[in-house]
Each structure stands twice: as C-alpha cells, then as structure tokens.
Amino acid sequence: MPISSEPTAQDVLQRVFGYDHFRGHQADVVNQVVAGGDALVLMPTGGGKSLCFQIPALVRAGTGVVVSPLIALMQDQVDALTELGVRAAYLNSTQDMATVREVEHAFVSGQLDMLYVAPERLLTDRCLSLLARGNISLFAIDEAHCVSQWGHDFRPEYLGLSLLGERWPDVPRIALTATATEATRIEIIERLGLHDAQVFVSSFDRPNIRYRIVEKNDPRRQLLDFVKNEHAGDAGVIYCMSRNKVEETAEFLCQQGIDAMAYHAGMDAQRRAANQARFLREDGVVMVATIAFGMGIDKPDVRFVAHLDMPKSVEGYYQETGRAGRDGLPAQAWMAYGLQDVVQQRRMIDESTGDDAYKRRSAAMLDAMLGLCETVSCRRTRLLNYFGQVSTACGNCDTCLEPPQAWDGTIAAQKALSAVYRMWKERGQRFGTAHLIDLLRGKKTEKIGQNRHDELSVFGIGADLSDNEWRSVLRQLIAQGLLSVDHESFGTLGLTEASRAVLKGEHTLMLRREPPKPARGRGSSTSTRTKAPAIVLPPAAEPVFAALRSWRASIAKEHGVPAYVIFHDATLREIALVHPESLEDLEGITGVGARKLEAYGEDILRCVGEL
Structure with a gap:
C-alpha cells in the first residue's frame, strides 16, 4: 500500500483513513509501537483501538500480524481495510486449502500489510513456521482480556500467546481491550509477558x-x-x-x-x-x-x-x-x-464446579453487578x-x-428476617419468597392455613408494604447477603451470619425505592421521559442523507460488505451538511481518505448534485 516511500503516522491517518487528528492517547500509542516498543491499551469500544495497531503496521516495514478471537470480526476488519486500499487478509477455518496457500504466499512474499489470525491457528506448528518465514512489523493481540482466567470472556488459547515475545523478541507487541480492571491489567501483563510495555488507559466513559x-x-x-x-x-x-x-x-x-x-x-x-x-x-x-x-x-x-x-x-x-x-x-x-x-445468579455460583477461590471471585463480581x-x-x-x-x-x-429514593429499610428487613426465623424456629420449616410475602402481608392463603403460619407472631406484621414493595425488599436482602437461598430445597430462604447484626439493630439498612410510575393509558409508554435524544439534520439535508444511504446500500451490496464498511453514517451526515461541489470539498470530510475519494468521489458528487 504505497502512499509514500517512508509514510509517517500522520500521512497514513489522513490519506488512508481520512482523519485529520488523532484522538485521546492514539498518537502516543502509535508513536510507542512505531518506535518498536510494546504497549497495553485500554480504550472503550468505539474509541479507535484498531487505528492504534493498523497505523503502525502501515508505517513499519513488514506485515502486521493481528490475533483476533472471532472470524466475523477479522472478516469485517479485512473488508474495511481492503476498501481503504490496504493489503489485508486473514487465515481462518472458513477458507479452503487453495485460499490458505494464496494468503500464505502473499505473506511470505511481502505482499500483505496486515494478516489476521485466530489464536488457535496461530499456535499451530504450520502457522508458527509460516510466520518465521515472513517479515513481521508488529503483533497486535486484540480483545486481550480473553487471557484473564477471572474475566468474562476467558479463552484458554490466549494463554499460549506469550511465546510471541519469546520467539520474536525484537518485534513490538500491542495488546488491546475495552474492559479490564486493575487486577485484569496485571494479569494481561503477566500472562503475555508485557512487563516492559507502556500502559495507556483512556477514559472508560461512553457519554453517548x-x-x-x-x-x-x-x-x-x-x-x-x-x-x-x-x-x-x-x-x-x-x-x-x-x-x-x-x-x-x-x-x-x-x-x-x-x-x-x-x-x-x-x-x-x-x-x-x-x-x-x-x-x-x-x-x-x-x-x-x-x-x-x-x-x-x-x-x-x-x-x-x-x-x-x-x-x-x-x-x-x-x-x-x-x-x-x-x-x-x-x-x-x-x-x-x-x-x-x-436468586438465579447466586444458584449458578453455588452449583459451580469451581473451587472456593473461583466461587469467592464470582460472588465478588456478582456483588459489584448487584x-x-x-x-x-x-x-x-x-x-x-x-x-x-x-x-x-x-x-x-x-x-x-x-x-x-433511599429509605431506611431496617425495620422492614427485621420483619422479613424475623419471619424467616420464626418459621424455622417454631415450625422447623423454610419457604420461598412468595409464601414469605403472604405471611408478612397477613394473607390467609390455603398454604398459610395448612402450615398454621397465621398463628405465628409475625403473621401480618408487614401489611404496610405492598407485594411489589416486599419483592424489592427481599431482592435487596438476598443481593446484600442478608438472606440465603437453598436451591436444593426449591429456593427456600434462610438466615446468614450477616443477618444477626440487622436483627439486633446493630446495622442500619438503607434500601432503594423505585420512583413512582406514571399512569399508563392505552398505547402509552412508561419510558418516554428517558427516551434518548433524537438525531436530527436540518430539513434541507435530510433528503441528501437519505439519497447517500441508498447509494451506499447499493455499493455495499455490489461489494458484498456491510454498508458501514463503505462509509459510516457520521460521514454521510457530514457530506449532507457540507453539500460538497468538488472533490476538494470532499477531501476534508472525516472518513474520506485518498482511496475512497478516488473510488467514490464522483459518485457522491453526482448523488448530492441531483438534489
């Protein structure tokens, strides 16, 4: 992909990708890898992680090798890069042997700027032998959190990727992820051998x-x-x-x-x-x-x-x-x-075949989610x-x-915990949430009568709260570990060690109360007040945007790629607003690089000019 004999990162950003400026830490990451250093990049989805390895791969001599965990992802990225004029390919299980050999030959002969490989394939003898015969500019390990055994997307094959640094010590490596706590970052560094890597942490916020x-x-x-x-x-x-x-x-x-x-x-x-x-x-x-x-x-x-x-x-x-x-x-x-x-998440942890350490870690992760x-x-x-x-x-x-609202739920919690205790203490029985709510509310159901629970001192002590309010209280008591659920006994409730402090009044318990729901008429929505802001264009630009989307759809269908691979909506919106009259007008629009300007510029001007 010759854009100049010695392209700079800024050249590639502008001429290939159509952007004028780097965002956030992108420039620092790119400079680190271009200079031959390792990097660990934490950047939110949509923050531009891909550019952090794609640009260095195009600036440095050789082929950038990208470890990608999913076939669909590598196919998407290769389609998008090809549209930009980048010589990109992938190796995965969807290809026949003739195609595999073609890609391998292109890599060895230096005809590829980027090669995407799944971790399982990369670790095979055939692929490692292939890589040893080519010139590699960098290794990019995408979705690097998959290496964490405590993470939500653990992939065992990622554990073998440390050999990249051992076999190719002079080739820079960049590991990237959108999700990693401090503990996961440390695990990524340890397991991938990135001890000398510079760590770049962007804001995790997605304000949109x-x-x-x-x-x-x-x-x-x-x-x-x-x-x-x-x-x-x-x-x-x-x-x-x-x-x-x-x-x-x-x-x-x-x-x-x-x-x-x-x-x-x-x-x-x-x-x-x-x-x-x-x-x-x-x-x-x-x-x-x-x-x-x-x-x-x-x-x-x-x-x-x-x-x-x-x-x-x-x-x-x-x-x-x-x-x-x-x-x-x-x-x-x-x-x-x-x-x-x-209840379901607690049960899944309790019934897990993992050891105690795994269960403790899973419970801590669940507590954070709750x-x-x-x-x-x-x-x-x-x-x-x-x-x-x-x-x-x-x-x-x-x-x-x-x-x-946050409300003092200590007394309500004491009532619920006392009811669970009395059923067990005086009747030797344990029941689930529905029966407990009936008991607290003083409902004389058949089940209450059969078990003589209307004779308990706690019968009806919670009549001041509705069924829904009690469900919220019990949910929060279970979430906070103040009530346990015995899944072997059909989800019956029991007390925990933490229950004692609440029952004795040693612990004040603040609970969440949902805001009142507005009245619903037929066809109304209870959620219109939180509807996301509308995305609008000036009236004059709307038909231009619609025409550009229609043109894009036909091009995407012709090329067999998703429409956004041709242009993102954001680029089409900017074109509709600018209403360009020449190729020079198009050059400054975000997302219109040299290759796309050459391939689609005249079509876009025709499309805009007809309106």
Missing part, C-alpha cells in the same frame, strides 16, 4: 450511552414497549441467559412486527453465520442472543443493547452495552432486573468507579433523570 435498569414487571412486554416506542426501526442487540429464552423472545418480537433474529451456540454454524451476516449488512435488524454473540462486532449504528437477564459481572455488562453507539451518536443500554435474577443495579446514585459514576475512574453524576442515566 444512556444507562437504564428497570424493575421486572412482565419483562417481555416491557421490552416490547421499549423497542417499539423508543427504537422502532433501529438496529439493536437483546441478551438473554438461555438459548430457549433467546428463541422464544425472537419469535415473540417477530409476531409483534419487529425484524428480530436469534443467535446462540446451540444453533448450527450455517444459520448462526447467516443471521450474523444479515445483522451486519442490513439496517434496523434486532439480534436476540446469548453472550456467544457480539465480541468485536464493528457495526457502528447499533442504537440499543437490552438485557432480559442480569449479566454475571460489571465487565460483562460494560462489554455488552459497549456494542451500542460505536458511531458516537445517542444510544441506550436497557436492562430488566428482578428478584429471580439475584450494586450497580441497586444503586441510588448515578449509574455511570458507579460503573466507571468499578474500573478505577472517578467521575461526577452524568445527567444521562435513569437514576440521574428520575432519582430513586
């Missing part, structure tokens, strides 16, 4: 994403309201814990007129690949998926990410919600959360603090926009 967590109350209907009322026609991702729930939710949304598809590891590979390709290439498609979907997905215009089940950790939540709004435009992260989420769900303060502040970043209230999350 609005975070919202709602209390579950018919979650499927809540999801439908959210999608229909706030994101009709938008691309989005909906995460569910189980494969069955994925299939059922996708079918339900389709029945309601939403263009939704399913994705999970239990589907055959051909159907998974077809659904993912359609999601990437078409506008307004909703993907319902397990966490098997999404790592490294580059689609920039995902306007929302929703969770119907609570993630296991803050890292997982941040990674998954980070797939929204990669283009920097307003997006939403929405989650429905309830008592069953707490804290994010139950917080009465700014969610973004809580989220960023988890990654060691101090911030102030954002004004763009549900707790900032509709602040919940």
